[in-house]
Amino acid sequence: MAERQPARIRLGPADLLGDRTLLPVVAGGQHLLLVRDAGRIVAAERACPHEGADLSLGHCAGGRLRxxxxxxxxxxxxxxxxxxWSFRALRLFPVELASDGLWIRLT
Known part of the structure; x- marks a missing residue:
């Protein structure tokens, strides 16, 4: 049986983040955080896996989200x-930049 690929979800236009580094979004019913760092965009779960702090209030630099x-x-x-720290890793999701905007696949 072939493994089913998760559906692509359009997050918005290519310039959705504007000049921001962090932008909270909801995709597929999940609260996520878009993060721009060093010319790339990734999506992360918005709540810290430790105690649920809102990571959109954090800071990003040098490939790290604080x-x-x-x-x-x-x-x-x-x-x-x-x-x-001894808790699980932050869930990350790749973001695809296409001619028609930003897209994500949630697993």
Whole structure:
């Protein structure tokens, strides 16, 4: 049996983030955070996996998203949490930039 691909969901126009680094969005019923870092855009779950802090209030720099509550940070390549913290990685979703806007596949 072939594995079913998740549906593509259009997030909005290509310039949806404008000049922002972080933008909260809802896609497929999930609260996500679009993150622009070093010319790329990724989507992450919006709530910190530690205690649910709103990561849209955090800060992004150097490929890392910092939680505003406990100052732990997440690597935007694989979602891993900074050393010294023992909770699961942040869920990340690739964002596709197409001629008709930004798209995501949720798994």
């Amino acid at each position: 939680c505003p509550r406990h100052l732990a940070w997440f690597d935007l390549e694989d979602g891993s949490v900074s050393p010294g």
